[in-house]
Amino acid sequence: MQALSNTVTNYLVLASILFAIGVMGVLVRRNIIIIFMSIELMLNAVNLLLVAFSVFHNDASSQVFVFFIMAVAAAEITVGLAILVMIYRNTGSVDINALNKLKW
Amino acid sequence: MLQLAWLIPVLPLIGFLIIGLANKKLNKTLVGIVGCGSIFLSFLIVLSLLINVLNGSIKSETLTYFNWISAGSLDIKLSFLIDPLSVTMMTIITGVGFLIHLYSAGYMSHDEGYARYFAYLNLFVFSMLILVMGSNFLVLFAGWEGVGLCSYLLIGFWFKNNDYNNAAKKAFIMNRIGDLGFLLGMLLIIVTFGSLEYSVVFEKARSFFTPGVAEPVMIAITLLLFLGATGKSAQIPLYTWLPDAMAGPTPVSALIHAATMVTAGIYMIVRSNVLFSLAPFTLDVIQIIGLTTALFAATIGLVQNDIKKVLAYSTVSQLGYMFFALGLGAYSTAIFHVATHAFFKALLFLGAGSVIHAMSGEQDIRNMGGLYKKLPITFITFIIGTLAIAGIPPFAGFFSKDEILAHAYEHSPVLWALGVVGALMTTFYMFRLVFLTFFGSFRGTEHQKSHLHESPLIMTVPLIVLAVLSVVGGFVGVPEVLGGSNFLKSFLSPVIAPINEQAGHLSHSTELILMGISVGAVLLVIAITARIYVSNKTVPAPEGSELSTPHKVLYNKYYIDEIYRTLIVKPLYWLGDIFYKVFEIKIIDNFVNAWGKGVDRGSAGLRFLQNGSISFYMIAMVIGIILILFFNTIIKF
Numbered sequence: 001m002q003a004l005s006n007t008v009t010n011y012l013v014l015a016s017i018l019f020a021i022g023v024m025g026v027l028v029r030r031n032i033i034i035i036f037m038s039i040e041l042m043l044n045a046v047n048l049l050l051v052a053f054s055v056f057h058n059d060a061s062s063q064v065f066v067f068f069i070m071a072v073a074a075a076e077i078t079v080g081l082a083i084l085v086m087i088y089r090n091t092g093s094v095d096i097n098a099l100n101k102l103k104w
Numbered sequence: 105m106l107q108l109a110w111l112i113p114v115l116p117l118i119g120f121l122i123i124g125l126a127n128k129k130l131n132k133t134l135v136g137i138v139g140c141g142s143i144f145l146s147f148l149i150v151l152s153l154l155i156n157v158l159n160g161s162i163k164s165e166t167l168t169y170f171n172w173i174s175a176g177s178l179d180i181k182l183s184f185l186i187d188p189l190s191v192t193m194m195t196i197i198t199g200v201g202f203l204i205h206l207y208s209a210g211y212m213s214h215d216e217g218y219a220r221y222f223a224y225l226n227l228f229v230f231s232m233l234i235l236v237m238g239s240n241f242l243v244l245f246a247g248w249e250g251v252g253l254c255s256y257l258l259i260g261f262w263f264k265n266n267d268y269n270n271a272a273k274k275a276f277i278m279n280r281i282g283d284l285g286f287l288l289g290m291l292l293i294i295v296t297f298g299s300l301e302y303s304v305v306f307e308k309a310r311s312f313f314t315p316g317v318a319e320p321v322m323i324a325i326t327l328l329l330f331l332g333a334t335g336k337s338a339q340i341p342l343y344t345w346l347p348d349a350m351a352g353p354t355p356v357s358a359l360i361h362a363a364t365m366v367t368a369g370i371y372m373i374v375r376s377n378v379l380f381s382l383a384p385f386t387l388d389v390i391q392i393i394g395l396t397t398a399l400f401a402a403t404i405g406l407v408q409n410d411i412k413k414v415l416a417y418s419t420v421s422q423l424g425y426m427f428f429a430l431g432l433g434a435y436s437t438a439i440f441h442v443a444t445h446a447f448f449k450a451l452l453f454l455g456a457g458s459v460i461h462a463m464s465g466e467q468d469i470r471n472m473g474g475l476y477k478k479l480p481i482t483f484i485t486f487i488i489g490t491l492a493i494a495g496i497p498p499f500a501g502f503f504s505k506d507e508i509l510a511h512a513y514e515h516s517p518v519l520w521a522l523g524v525v526g527a528l529m530t531t532f533y534m535f536r537l538v539f540l541t542f543f544g545s546f547r548g549t550e551h552q553k554s555h556l557h558e559s560p561l562i563m564t565v566p567l568i569v570l571a572v573l574s575v576v577g578g579f580v581g582v583p584e585v586l587g588g589s590n591f592l593k594s595f596l597s598p599v600i601a602p603i604n605e606q607a608g609h610l611s612h613s614t615e616l617i618l619m620g621i622s623v624g625a626v627l628l629v630i631a632i633t634a635r636i637y638v639s640n641k642t643v644p645a646p647e648g649s650e651l652s653t654p655h656k657v658l659y660n661k662y663y664i665d666e667i668y669r670t671l672i673v674k675p676l677y678w679l680g681d682i683f684y685k686v687f688e689i690k691i692i693d694n695f696v697n698a699w700g701k702g703v704d705r706g707s708a709g710l711r712f713l714q715n716g717s718i719s720f721y722m723i724a725m726v727i728g729i730i731l732i733l734f735f736n737t738i739i740k741f
Contacts (some may be wrong), residue, residue, distance in 0.1 A: 028722055062259050103716030 011052035018045035032084055032094045043073050043089065105152045109167055110183055112149050112194065113233035115142045120226040127219035127410060136209040143205050143229055146190045146336055147198035150191070164598060166239045166303070173242070180300055183669045185239035189599040191370055192592075193236040193441060198444045201229045203566035207454050208355040209459060210562035220661050221353065228254035232364050236371055239298040241290050244437055246370065248286065248336065251365045252279045258360060259352040271348040278345040282335015289328030296321055306378040313382050326379055326386035333369025336422050338429055340397045344665055346420055350412040354457030357412060362419050362453050363538040370426045370442055374435045377600055381433065391431025395522055398424030400662075402425035402529035406532050406536075407658045409644050411456045414537050418493065419449055421530060423509055428523065434511040436596040443592075444500035447577045448492035451570035452534075455486035458559045458567065459541060461550055465603060469540040472551075476542040478556040481564045483542050490538050492574040494531040495621075503578035506619055507590075510583070510610055524622050531629045539637035540644070547643065585612045585619075618688045637656035 025038025047066045054062040080092055084094065092097040112503040119142030123135055123310030130138070157164045164187040173180040184190075205225060214223050231250025261488060292302060297308045313319050333339070337347035349361050360366070373380055373390070380386055398421045422445050429438040462468055462479055476483040492499035495506065513520035538714060546553055558564065580595075582588020608654035610618075636642050651659060660666075713724075 023726060027719065027726060030719070099718060100716035104711045104714055 008052055008056045009050060012075065015045045015049040015052070018042075018048065030096050032087065032096050036080055036084070040077070041075065043069065105149070105156055106162065106165055106167060107236075108149050109153065109186055110169065111235060112146045112153075112198070113230050116233065117147045118142060120223050120230060122130055123219050124597075125224035127540055130219060132218050134220045135222050135223070140202065140205040140209060140224055142226060143198055144203045146229070147202050148235070150194045150198045151239040152227065154191050154195055155188060155718065157186070157188055158595075162186060168239075173200060177298060178294060178300075180242050182243060183241075183301075183712050184237040185302065186237070187437065187593050188604060189371075189374060189601055190236050192443065192596070193231060196443055197229065197232050197236065197364050198655060199673050200446050200450050200570070201232075201359060203569055204355050204359040204363070204450060204454065206357075207457070207566040208353070209286070209357055210356065210560050211457055212353060215353075221258075221280040224254055224257045224261070225356070225359070228258070228365070230298075230303060232368070235368055239302055241293060241305075242300050242486075244375070245286065245290060248318060248332075248368060248372075249283065251360070252276065252283070252336070252370060254579040255349065255365055258356040259349045259440065265351075268351040271345075275345040275349050278342050279335045282332045282342055283332075285328045286332025286337070288333065289325050292321070292325045292328060295353070296325065297623050298578040302375065309378050315382060318385060319382065322379060322383040323385050326376075326383040328432060329372065329376060329379070329387065330386060332392065332426075333373055335365050335369075335428070336372075336424050337369030339369075339393055339424065340400065342666065343397060343401065343420050344661075345713055347413055347416040349659070350410070350416050354412065354453060354460060356418070358450045358453030358457070358545065361416070362449040363531075366419065366423055367426070367442045368448070369424070370430065370438050373430050374439055374600070376475070377435045380430070385503050387431050389431075390427050393432050394424045394427025394429070395519065395526075396424070397421070398428060398526045399522060399529070400424075402533070404727070405533040405657055406529060407644070407655060408533075409601055410543065411459065411469050411472075411537065412453075412467055414469075414533055415449070415452055415456055418452075418530060418533065421526065422449065422493070425505065426522070428681065429508045429511060432508075432511045432515055432519075435600045436593040437504065437507045437510060437511060437581075438590050439596060441504040441593070443580070444574070444577050447570055447573040448489045448499075449684050451485060451489040451567060451574050454491065454563070454567055454570065455482050455489060458482040458563055459486075460560055461563070462556050463548065464555050466548060469537060470646065471548040472541045472641075473544040473548075474544070475556070479542075479558050481567060485564075485567040486542070487538060488571040490534045492578075493534055495527055496631070497620065497623065497737070499577065500577035502623075503581050503583070506622065507581065507644050510615055511615070511623060514575075514610060518617065524625060528578055528629045531626045534600060535630050535633040536637055540632060543638050544641055551586060556635045558639055573578060584617070585615045609737045 022038045022042030022045060023071075025041065026035050029035055029038065045071055046095075050062045050066050050069075050092065054060060088094055119138050122138050123130065127135070153162065161370045164185070166183055166185050168181050168183040170182050170655065172182045172630055180573045205222075208221065208225065211220050215221065228251060231247045231254055235251060236246055237246025238247060241547070256272050256276040260274050262268050284431070286512075290300060293305055297312075299308075309322070313322060333344045345532060346361055346366065350357055352361075380390075392715065401417045401420035405414050405421060408417060410413045422441070426438045426441050426445070429435075429441060457476060459472065459482060462475070462482075463472065466472070487501065490502040495502045509520055509523045509527070512523045523634055525605075581590050581592040657663070
């Protein structure tokens with residue numbers, strides 16, 4: 001048990017690092033594709049955490065949950081990429097700061 | 105028949121609903137049939153009840169329909185009381201009401217608001233029946249408010265005229281003051297007796313309090329109830345609305361402001377005579393106010409030139425007599441006068457309506473004269489009504505007025521003398537009205553002269569019926585001295601508590617002498633009036649001419665309206681102005697506006713946060729989430 005909880009701690013740390021990288025990526029990068037990748041990174045950090053706890057608690061339901069998240073993420077990315085293509089066609093760039101017309 | 109009693113008020117209500125909801129789709133004939141028919145059917149049921157009460161098969165029945173309000177130990181039911189008093193009132197209301205409906209069908213036939221008029225009139229009869237049939241104070245109050253509403257609607261019936269609207273508002277507000285008193289009286293009854301049901305309240309009052317011992321709470325209850333009565337029945341100090349209420353159509357004045365609604369206050373006091381008899385102080389107040397009103401209004405009536413205004417002040421004066429009788433403890437006499445007054449005053453108003461109809465809307469008696477040739481039926485019936493109100497035997501008014509005066513004499517000859525003075529003034533202004541209207545030569549315009557005509561049959565038949573009633577109506581209360589048995593008094597005796605029986609009784613010779621004096625004086629006054637207005641052909645001075653000071657004061661109604669305006673209305677306006685300028689503008693407006701401005705200013709700065717940069721939004725979001733998590737943690741531990 002002790003050994004297993006150690007491994008969970010490792011997974012926790014890893015997931016946190018991955019999540020933090022994702023957050024930073026979203027915040028500091030201006031390329032929309034990179035931002036998308038960072039969002040995926042955050043999602044998968046959470047997935048990782050879910051799977052780790054699933055093993056730790058000996059409960060399969062959170063693994064089912066992860067499958068759902070992956071399916072939804074795939075759908076979401078499809079829509080997101082479609083929007084991205086439209087942005088590129090309209091503005092000629094994938095820079096997020098090109099989309100600053102909606103203000104005060 | 106008792107199982108049909110609920111139909112008595114419901115039929116007029118159905119009439120109101122039919123006419124009120126379908127008024128554009130019904131033609132005038134149909135409206136008239138529904139309007140008059142519903143009242144007539146009610147009248148038939150009332151008659152059958154009356155027969156049952158007269159032959160003794162119904163003594164006093166309470167018909168309970170459902171529980172209206174129950175809160176704690178207080179239970180208020182919707183229930184009707186059928187006893188001699190309520191049946192007497194119901195007979196007057198539906199009987200006279202039906203005649204006036206019939207008359208209205210002719211009088212209002214040219215009016216575009218014909219259907220609306222009948223809807224209101226039916227609603228009025230419904231409310232009035234609820235008022236007299238209720239077996240507790242709350243049902244009475246519901247009807248009381250209902251008739252007030254109908255009175256308002258009908259005074260302001262011709263709502264395009266602003267003066268009429270003001271008259272309607274005045275009536276409503278004056279009544280509201282009285283109603284507040286009535287409401288407080290009711291609450292005090294609940295607090296004292298724990299019920300509003302007549303039977304319970306009176307039973308408890310009899311056992312709680314001994315007669316002759318002044319109980320502050322009884323005095324408070326009765327004074328508050330009496331305040332309600334002064335509003336509804338136009339007594340000093342709340343009488344000024346009634347003369348203005350003449351703005352309504354004339355049949356309305358006859359029905360509401362002479363025969364029925366204004367007698368509601370008297371009915372209410374007679375109904376709760378047990379309470380009033382336990383508060384002799386209140387009876388004294390009623391006596392003084394009644395007599396003062398009777399004399400006061402009569403003096404104003406002496407010099408008025410508007411045919412309806414004279415009748416209006418006469419009504420106030422006669423109501424004063426009724427209250428005078430109540431104050432003397434002569435409850436059945438007051439109801440007797442209510443009944444005879446309903447006949448002859450409705451007759452006089454309808455006669456005046458017939459005159460106004462013939463004169464194409466003219467109401468000033470200075471422009472009339474010599475109408476007896478053109479309006480023979482109106483003339484004869486009007487004379488009968490005048491003789492009745494003047495108290496010439498054997499017309500109805502003689503018996504009721506004489507009974508009041510006899511009771512006054514029992515108390516004090518001074519009261520009797522004042523009562524006779526009032527009666528003489530009544531005689532003077534009524535005969536002045538008759539002589540100026542029907543005698544002499546015509547003083548109106550040529551156009552009016554060519555248009556003069558007797559009213560159609562539908563208007564003259566009610567006049568004739570009421571005239572007959574004004575002649576024979578007094579025979580229900582012929583006093584013993586004239587060989588009668590005062591039937592009405594014994595009929596009403598179950599309702600009126602035995603403690604109210606007058607101890608001292610006049611000897612027959614005294615009573616006959618008093619009658620002789622008052623009748624003789626009345627005849628003398630008629631002769632004087634005839635000399636002034638027929639032989640000498642005096643016509644009241646035209647508008648704007650110089651009048652002697654007393655005449656001017658009377659003509660301007662003692663400036664009471666102006667005094668009320670200065671003492672009450674103006675200060676209230678002034679107070680309202682202060683509230684408007686200080687509280688409304690300075691405090692409330694400023695407070696609300698400050699909030700509006702604060703939000704406006706704040707958002708003017710804050711909107712720069714919305715700068716369009718998605719990165720900035722995301723940073724804000726992340727910082728927000730971190731702060732939420734952070735504070736969550738702090739609060740948790």
